[in-house]
Amino acid sequence: MAATEMVLSRSSSGGGGGSRWCPTPEQVMLLEGMYTGGLKTPTATQIQQITARLSLYGKIQGKNVFYWFQNHKARDRQKLRKKLMTIYQHQRLYPPYNSPYHDPLPLQVGVVEDASSCKNRVNKWKVDPPVDQTCNFKCDCSLMTVMMIESTTPYCTRVPPKTLQLFPITTTTASTLKDDLSKP
Amino acid sequence: MAATEMVLSRSSSGGGGGSRWCPTPEQVMLLEGMYTGGLKTPTATQIQQITARLSLYGKIQGKNVFYWFQNHKARDRQKLRKKLMTIYQHQRLYPPYNSPYHDPLPLQVGVVEDASSCKNRVNKWKVDPPVDQTCNFKCDCSLMTVMMIESTTPYCTRVPPKTLQLFPITTTTASTLKDDLSKP
DNA sequence: GCAAATTAATGATTTATTCAAG
DNA sequence: CTTGAATAAATCATTAATTTGC
Numbered sequence: 197m198a199a200t201e202m203v204l205s206r207s208s209s210g211g212g213g214g215s216r217w218c219p220t221p222e223q224v225m226l227l228e229g230m231y232t233g234g235l236k237t238p239t240a241t242q243i244q245q246i247t248a249r250l251s252l253y254g255k256i257q258g259k260n261v262f263y264w265f266q267n268h269k270a271r272d273r274q275k276l277r278k279k280l281m282t283i284y285q286h287q288r289l290y291p292p293y294n295s296p297y298h299d300p301l302p303l304q305v306g307v308v309e310d311a312s313s314c315k316n317r318v319n320k321w322k323v324d325p326p327v328d329q330t331c332n333f334k335c336d337c338s339l340m341t342v343m344m345i346e347s348t349t350p351y352c353t354r355v356p357p358k359t360l361q362l363f364p365i366t367t368t369t370a371s372t373l374k375d376d377l378s379k380p
Numbered sequence: 381m382a383a384t385e386m387v388l389s390r391s392s393s394g395g396g397g398g399s400r401w402c403p404t405p406e407q408v409m410l411l412e413g414m415y416t417g418g419l420k421t422p423t424a425t426q427i428q429q430i431t432a433r434l435s436l437y438g439k440i441q442g443k444n445v446f447y448w449f450q451n452h453k454a455r456d457r458q459k460l461r462k463k464l465m466t467i468y469q470h471q472r473l474y475p476p477y478n479s480p481y482h483d484p485l486p487l488q489v490g491v492v493e494d495a496s497s498c499k500n501r502v503n504k505w506k507v508d509p510p511v512d513q514t515c516n517f518k519c520d521c522s523l524m525t526v527m528m529i530e531s532t533t534p535y536c537t538r539v540p541p542k543t544l545q546l547f548p549i550t551t552t553t554a555s556t557l558k559d560d561l562s563k564p
Numbered sequence: 565g566c567a568a569a570t571t572a573a574t575g576a577t578t579t580a581t582t583c584a585a586g
Numbered sequence: 587c588t589t590g591a592a593t594a595a596a597t598c599a600t601t602a603a604t605t606t607g608c
Contacts (some may be wrong), residue, residue, distance in 0.1 A: 216575050216600065237593090263576060270595070271574080400585065400590050421578095447590060454580070455589085571604070578597070585590080 217260040222253040227264055236269050238262075401444040406437040411448055420453050422446075 219227070230238075230246070238246060238261070247258045403411070414422075414430070422430060422445070431442045 218575085218601075260575080264574095266594085267574065267576085274595085402586085402590085444590080447592090450579085451590070458580085566608090567606105568608105569604100569606075571602105573600100573602075575600080576598080578595105580593105580595070582593075583591080586588090 217256060219256075219260070219264070220254040223250045223256065226250060226253075227261070227268075231265070231268055236265065238265055401440060403440070403444070403448070404438040407434045407440065410434060410437075411445075411452075415449070415452055420449065422449055 226249070227246075235242070243258050243261050247256055247261050250256050250261065410433070411430075419426070427442050427445045430445050431440055434440050434445065
């Protein structure tokens, strides 16, 4: 980095108040809980609910949740991939078949109908996760839908309703409200 | 997705498909015009305007415009890439330098500040395109912002503004409300 | 102990790839 | 086969850890 200066140029970066979401420990904890609990790709509806719940612990948007799962899954996958790669390399083995470590995650997928017809890759994990909540919505596809849905709630912390600012490009000096994160 | 439903009862009339956007010839013409005119990656603001304009010729959403440019650019690029690849292969040449045909498109980028400091990749094409409309918004980054903006207008054919509903999550056993937001 | 400098994590975008409708 | 839609991989950029010299 330039290191020449970086002082208090606060939030000049682009469009939205704080430059990026900084999850509180509680939020991270809950998210990781859901992830290890089996939720890898939440549907739009789930993202909504998760966002609502996490907003109790700090300001957050649906897209943050969406990104979190995307990144977490991707990095999990790449971690596994590297591990497998070194293993294969170590044993002078080639990956099992076609694209072996291209999808190593033992994610719990949805119902894979019959597996007899392999014409399509079994990417059918679009049904909603193990928890049996009665959401019968077929195809709510992550990001788009999320964005469509969250519409009017720019960031949904439960702050007292101040004068709503569409695009807080203005300085908003300070941060302070940023986080009280004290690591456990 | 189960495909069990998708009633697609109506609206197939008049050139709008139910399941996916089917651009009218006028829309395609205009889009291609803009593309060859130099617009490769419209900002959110531009996407809005384009959508508004194209909605005169048929129903369309911001995401359609977004996807159209994404796909068009991607496929243009891959076409060029293939062409270059065969050329190189044909002449027993290796690509010029590091990743030669990784960015073959002579896209018109925004102002590249000084080019003297190459510390960062010059990916600064985030400023808004040639047309000098006075939008000073720094970083409105494509999809997210588009979605944020278009918010309450699920599909922006010129329908009269109804009362906005913000997505009832409650059980409401299936259906009924669903098609309200998927079909006109 | 403290900040500046460096490195590691990780949030956010962009690009490439894949799926499926027509 | 073409192409709209969706997802995953790669990349960028900023924040937190950490090292280091004082």
